[in-house]
Structures are given as C-alpha cells and as structure tokens.
Amino acid sequence: MNGNDTKRLSRLTAIITQLQTKRLLTATTLAEKFNVSIRTIYRDIRALEQAGVPIVTEDGKGYSLMEGYRVPPVMFTEAQANALITAEQLVLKNKDTSFIKNYTEAIEKVKSVLKYNLQDKTNLLSERTRFDQNNNQERNSSHLSDLQFALTNFRLTKIEYTNEQNKTTTRYIEAFALLSTENWLLVAYCRLRREFRFFRLDRINKLEILTDKFEPHKMTLQEYFDNYS
Incomplete structure (x- = not known):
C-alpha cells in the first residue's frame, strides 16, 4: 500500500464518519474539508456506494446516509482490522503532521466500533509492529x-x-x-x-x-x- 492508497483509505473512512454525524453534506463541503477536488469526492462517493455504504444523493442538496445506518462491529473481521492497523503504522511514517492527525482520528473512530476482544488484539498488534522510513521497497510475502x-x-x-x-x-x-x-x-x-x-x-x-x-x-x-x- 503506497502513500496515495493510505491517504484515500483515511479520507473514505473520514467521509463515512462525517456522514454519520451530519444530516447533509455537499460535495463542495467535503472537497474543502479534505483539500481535494470535487471530482475526487464524486469518485470517493461512488467507491463507498460500490462497497455497500447506503448513501442517499439529494439533487442540488448533497449527500446523507440512509436513516439508521451505522458502521456495525461485525463489518470488520479480525484480519480486516489487522490490515487497518498495518495501514495505520504506514501512515504514522508520513511526514505531513496534518495527515497523521486526520488519519489517527479516523482510525480511532474505526477502532471504537470493534468488539472489545478485537480492540485488545488490534492494540497489541499496533504495539508490536514497526516500520522504518523506507516505505518504497517491494516487500514480498503471503503470510x-x-x-x-x-x-x-x-x-x-x-x-x-x-x-x-x-x-x-x-x-x-x-x-x-x-x-x-x-x-x-x-x-x-x-x-x-x-x-x-x-x-x-x-x-x-x-x-x-x-x-x-x-x-x-x-x-x-x-x-x-x-x-x-
């Protein structure tokens, strides 16, 4: 996973959080918040819809989540939660402090919906994983x-x-x-x-x-x- 992938993962997670906490958001508002183009927000919304997130589009007004939808604990398997933690460690090596802050806040919200036993495991994995500064090397492993x-x-x-x-x-x-x-x-x-x-x-x-x-x-x-x- 490269820097662009982790940045997009951070943004997609944060968009879901924003939609859960606000009634209606425009593409312009989201673009300004995440400092990206409106076209990028359109692509992000499509990606979330394709992933099964029930986003309601109100023409001329903006986006909202289907009433009652929340990210449930069962959405993440243990392997998926571990993948998010690995991505977090990559992000922490990024030199953009604002990016680190935004991703850290987003991932903490993701962790909050995990079951307690998964929270303990992801915290342990986070403590037992370390990256060096050279993130461009190809690492081959299937294990x-x-x-x-x-x-x-x-x-x-x-x-x-x-x-x-x-x-x-x-x-x-x-x-x-x-x-x-x-x-x-x-x-x-x-x-x-x-x-x-x-x-x-x-x-x-x-x-x-x-x-x-x-x-x-x-x-x-x-x-x-x-x-x-």
Whole structure:
C-alpha cells in the first residue's frame, strides 16, 4: 500500500464518519474539508456506494446516509482490522503532521466500533509492529495476515524456513513482533534454537497455525530491543 492508497483509505473512512454525524453534506463541503477536488469526492462517493455504504444523493442538496445506518462491529473481521492497523503504522511514517492527525482520528473512530476482544488484539498488534522510513521497497510475502493472527492470539506456529545458506528446516515459533525494513521480518521465539530469532517472511515456504497456545511474552517491543539487540 503506497502513500496515495493510505491517504484515500483515511479520507473514505473520514467521509463515512462525517456522514454519520451530519444530516447533509455537499460535495463542495467535503472537497474543502479534505483539500481535494470535487471530482475526487464524486469518485470517493461512488467507491463507498460500490462497497455497500447506503448513501442517499439529494439533487442540488448533497449527500446523507440512509436513516439508521451505522458502521456495525461485525463489518470488520479480525484480519480486516489487522490490515487497518498495518495501514495505520504506514501512515504514522508520513511526514505531513496534518495527515497523521486526520488519519489517527479516523482510525480511532474505526477502532471504537470493534468488539472489545478485537480492540485488545488490534492494540497489541499496533504495539508490536514497526516500520522504518523506507516505505518504497517491494516487500514480498503471503503470510503477513496469518502471522498477525498468530501473534495476537498467541498461537504456536509451524513453519518450513529456508535461511541465507539455503538450508531448510522446520521450526516451531512463538510470534512476537513484525518489523518492516527492506523486507518483512518476524521476531519470534524459536523452540528449536531456544531463543528469539528474526525470520524473513519471504523465506517462509510453508506455514501452519497450530491449535496449541503459548504463554504471552511479558515485554514490550522496545524492551525486546533493549534486552536482545
């Protein structure tokens, strides 16, 4: 997800919030609020309608939400909530402070409609995810969503992993944190090596989330860096 994608996600979320809190909004008002063109607002409204948001258009007056419509907690699955948190971490690296403020306010409103158990998990994921400043590198992985689930649900994970020496081993790991550098990296306790290790997600050949749970590691990500780096 690039900067334009995250900016649009922020704006779409904020438009829904605005429509929920005000009876009627014109395209001009929305364009001025988000500092975009009226044509962009038209595209955003169409995108929201295509996503199933019941927007009522009153000719010559503006837009409103269908009476009684609210963003319900069931709208977001755990994986979708995790995706929003990952996008939030990307946004926090943006250097435009007003953009950060607007997105943070929007995502807090999204979090407020999540079920309590999902709120706890998304907060944990937010604390255990870190991005560097280089957001333009291509990161290849098909396991990020599964590992987010394993991390927030404390589920033991079995992986087939190929290291830099091209040696493949089977590991049982306890996912702890996710780091985005030039590649996605997983910080996990490896039961084979009996210590915390870094695993590049693009080197994970196979992954299986097991039913066994592990005891949560009682430290923050910063404490991990202080103690193990």
